[in-house]
Amino acid sequence: MNNYIWFPIVVGLLAILFAAYLARYVLSKDTGTPAMRKVADAIYEGAIAFLNRQYRTIAVLAVAAAIVVAIVLGLIGQGTSADKISLSWHTALAFLIGAFCSGVSGYIGMLVAVRSNIRTASAARRSLGEALMVSLRGGAVSGFLVVALSLLGVSLVFLTYGGLGGTAQIMAAPSLIVGFGFGASFVALFAQLGGGIYTKAADVGADLVGKIEAGIPEDDPRNPAVIADLVGDNVGDCAGRGADLFESTTAENIGTMILGVALFQVTGNIGWILFPLVMGSFGLLASAVGLLYIRPGVVTEPDQANGRDPGSIAMSQLNIGYYITCALSAVGIFIGSYLLLNVTNLSTGQAINSSGLPSWVWFGLAGCVGILLSIAFLYITQYYTAGSWRPVQEIAGATITGPATTIITGISIAFECVAVPVLAICAALGLSYFLGSRVEMGTHGIISVGGIFGTASATVGMLMSCAYVLAMDTFGPITDNAGGITEMGGESGAVRDITDALDGVGNTTKALTKGYGIGSAALAAFLLFSAYLDVLYQYKHNVSVYSVDLANITVFIAALIGITLIFFFSSLAIRAVGTAAKAMISEVRRQFKENPKIMAERPEDRVDPDYRRCVDISTQGALRAMIFPGLVAVVTPILVGTILGTQAAAAMLMVGTMGGIVLALFLNNGGGAWDNAKKYIEAGNLRINAEGEVDPNGAIHGKGSEEHKASVVGDTVGDPFKDTAGPSLHVLIKLLSTITLVLAPLYIFLHP
């Protein structure tokens, strides 16, 4: 059974080779016209400059954090001083490795993404199929690297920390790895915050001064902030979400492994610990198959499409690839459960049937619940953020009475769209717990061990498609950039039609990834919470740690602070965008004023604005603005844990996570709905009759109308919601888990 540890390592290495193959494929494509190259080079430069400075800042912060963690764990805690020093350096080293892997996967993924944009733009001159394939594969480099490095990192650290040693070593190893997860969370928090602030500061600056004050269109080369805006799409969506999902898959692996330790102890079967790693590898293989399915041969080109919209053609291909990935994942999870999760009677060696079925069937079914949840989230997110359904249309209709009603309606939709996803999460949690609890493996207090592992299996199942989903996500900024490059490179209308369509699909896939991210974070939350209680039990050997009792006043207070942290952190994230955007607005205004030639009447008289300065200002602003929210997010849970104790830390984590799930859904879906309401109006779908009411037979009120202006206000308000605060909350709730896991010994020391 031990040998299964080699499976994730081999598959992880293969996945890196696969990513290299994809990168080579993309880079072998041509880079279009000189005009296109000029734009693309500016984006590339700006993105790399930002990333270099950002990761330098993060590296300094991470090393400082690692030193603090090492000192804290080395000085205090339980056991002999050798024990403490071992825990101390193992955790700090794992922290640094986790931070490094997260950084590397984000960096390389970005490097390829900002070279894929121009190649997508160029391919769009030839065919939809080729453009789709280039952009998706460019995004997949990031997707496969993220999952592979997470798997490899966790597996290798586990191996090095005694994963093939004696029972005691195996049992200790997962707890030593939590540092890896904390490192990943730490980097993810700053990567997402910094990227999210950058992208929206640039976007708001470009829109407010360029579009509204100067009246020039989106992606116009005369706008000094246009390159910063295009860079922002990469650093926010690609690097940020990459770090986010790196953390998700890492945290989920480690959480499941810690739960597996307790089962390993009972059954002597290391399969419980290795399960998430092996399933993650299966998921990588499934994602590769799903991805390879999409090729020009299966794509109907626009000229043969009988008027079918190229966007919907591309979207349906992406969907098919996703279904293939999910179907293979479902098969995989049954195989994996069969191989690894058979509950055997230790004395006879026979598999035990639970409730009439072998245990692997139950866990396989629980895994399928997770896969189904990921598909459900796809539909729910589309309903709330795509123009074909009520919510977006309602917001578009509300633009008739101006920006105030646009905002009010959007906020009410945002509050509303929390309900169905949460019910889906509750159903998935309850069902997977129920399925798992059919396997009779005893209880911790009132908690069924099988039930908890059922929720773990669901989380594992949901995250098997992670690489594919991340490929679809990074597809978003690539196609967005490709649109900008064709526009600014002066390409023809047919080419623009293709890149515009892909850009629209990219907006949808970005929204889907956020839904996926929050859904998987919610599932993982219960798991990580249970893992934390397991860790407490390992130290305290007292079953009362399994109770987190809200009737206890310190637990109650901690829970209330947890949900407040979520709100306060959102405030800081949104405010940071405002601060960074203000500098950008002044700069764009300054350029227009001091250099009137930028806006010269005749194109031949025009000079280029100073793009680089705008990029610099966004970079500085974002890096400065990300520090304070990041520190608040790190310090608050530590304060609560040290002052109020272990159970209070658990409550803060738990209720903070609930608040985070709900508020992230509010922010992400609200922002997405406003964005698409604007697109809905721009596409000429809003028709108004003489009475000023929405009417399918009325006149079209499109770009430039008062309704459109109101929708731009809505979109601008939604920008920091969906691209800064919302995604940062995903990271925050996982950070709460990993920080609590890592610092458990400290809390126990202070509150024995």
Place this chain on the structure above:
Amino acid sequence: MNNYIWFPIVVGLLAILFAAYLARYVLSKDTGTPAMRKVADAIYEGAIAFLNRQYRTIAVLAVAAAIVVAIVLGLIGQGTSADKISLSWHTALAFLIGAFCSGVSGYIGMLVAVRSNIRTASAARRSLGEALMVSLRGGAVSGFLVVALSLLGVSLVFLTYGGLGGTAQIMAAPSLIVGFGFGASFVALFAQLGGGIYTKAADVGADLVGKIEAGIPEDDPRNPAVIADLVGDNVGDCAGRGADLFESTTAENIGTMILGVALFQVTGNIGWILFPLVMGSFGLLASAVGLLYIRPGVVTEPDQANGRDPGSIAMSQLNIGYYITCALSAVGIFIGSYLLLNVTNLSTGQAINSSGLPSWVWFGLAGCVGILLSIAFLYITQYYTAGSWRPVQEIAGATITGPATTIITGISIAFECVAVPVLAICAALGLSYFLGSRVEMGTHGIISVGGIFGTASATVGMLMSCAYVLAMDTFGPITDNAGGITEMGGESGAVRDITDALDGVGNTTKALTKGYGIGSAALAAFLLFSAYLDVLYQYKHNVSVYSVDLANITVFIAALIGITLIFFFSSLAIRAVGTAAKAMISEVRRQFKENPKIMAERPEDRVDPDYRRCVDISTQGALRAMIFPGLVAVVTPILVGTILGTQAAAAMLMVGTMGGIVLALFLNNGGGAWDNAKKYIEAGNLRINAEGEVDPNGAIHGKGSEEHKASVVGDTVGDPFKDTAGPSLHVLIKLLSTITLVLAPLYIFLHP
């Protein structure tokens, strides 16, 4: 000790006489000019018409609910069928009495408020002092009636249900009274929802069509919705908040009494049960003294004020009255603790010293914590919503870059302003628990009984000033209306200055009351939650009911649904405003179009618009729109309790309450800040230099500027936040408590 039950009854009756005296004082004042009377009569008519229809609807719903409750409790539950039938009719009857008392206090309070407005307007022609006194006393009728009827109702029901009987009867009585609290909550929910929807539908309609489309000023008689808008201030703020605080004080009394039962059982001292009623009576006396302090003799008139703003003169008088009330309450709580809460050794009859001090000192100190919290909330709310501090000024500054940044900044302020109040609540809870737990009275599981009663004492202390705070709150709509009446009645500038200043003060006091409402609801939450666990224990006699363990999956799911309900309910409340406002907008547009004489150039050619139709439309819209959100609020907790069981119901209540506190703070303070940012600009405080930056030496950008328009958008967005959704959440979280308390026997029956 039994005789203390007569104290709240006597004081309650005296308070009603006092309210009658205040009403007579107000009604004895003159009603100004015929022009003023015309406006005031229209407001009066509209308000009464709405209230009559609203309470008729609520009465039907309440009777239906009472029947359902009676049937459910009569058919299922524990004990003999005589027990069940007794519980059934006691609860249903208490429900109806509670509903009736809440309705009556709201109705009569309103009746006086809508007659005080014109008298305030008329008094303003003579002096600031007289206008302040008339409006405050008009508001105080509502304040004293609310608290007095709640005290009388609870005391009399307690008495009738066996409060002076044998030990067993005394112990059973508080649980029988919970129906009274549920009835109050039920009415409050619909009163607040209906009133909140009405006021904002009218306001949004009047603003959007009147101010923005037709370009006429606020409170202009040409606006068909102007009367509906003025009516709305009364039905939303006066009747709604009255019902809200009726429920607060009722729920807190009942919760404390239930906790007192357990202590009565141990000590044989009925003082534990009577404590909240006696303290409430003390509070009424203290509020009366604070109120009577404010009289023309202590007010500096504008002509002798050396340029001091009449608003700040009036506000400082109100503050002095409040401090008097608080100081007397603090003295009262020590006296009350001394008389009622001495822990005595049953065998010797001697008072037991706890931690070196008599127990009454500890509980008195805990009560003072509550009083201090109410003062802290006064300052915190002012900081976040008044123009003199950073938050409002930041929003005002953000108007320079348009409505989008105005909204973004406002939302970030709204998220931010959650933190300090929650920390204050946590500190108050923790401290009062600590103080109470010094009194050694044993534990329930890990909960200190003394500690819980400490939090109860803090809640009691905070709510002692309820009548005074409510007087300040109802002062708001009265002065708002007075402003409208002077404006439409064509009074001189000096009179307008006084009513405008009082109107501004009213906005502040309205915001303060909301802060007070949510703060006391938060304190009471922990108490009501503990009372629910006590009720469970009375049925189950198993100490495990005192644990609400988030590690249990059903508890976790229920908690997640609890917080989701808060968001979903907010969506419904905001959406209801939109629906009702739409009808209003169409109607106002129709009148302007079909009757151009309304806007005739020369005043003598003008005809009055049809105010009554607008009032009708708001009334119908609000009544129709309040039903669905109300039903969702009532049905969801019942479903969770019946499907997931008693502990899940507790978790939903608990985490739902936390979410409600945080979101209500977000909505109330955010809305208040936007409102005052607009006022800040209208007052000419926004100065902008040539670079487009805020600058104390820049030019004033006031009414009519682009900045002002952006601030109007912010204000409009904030309207349903602060006047519909936020206050309705106050009611919702208390409804969650009372519904859970009343239906505990059902949940236990289904999940024994």
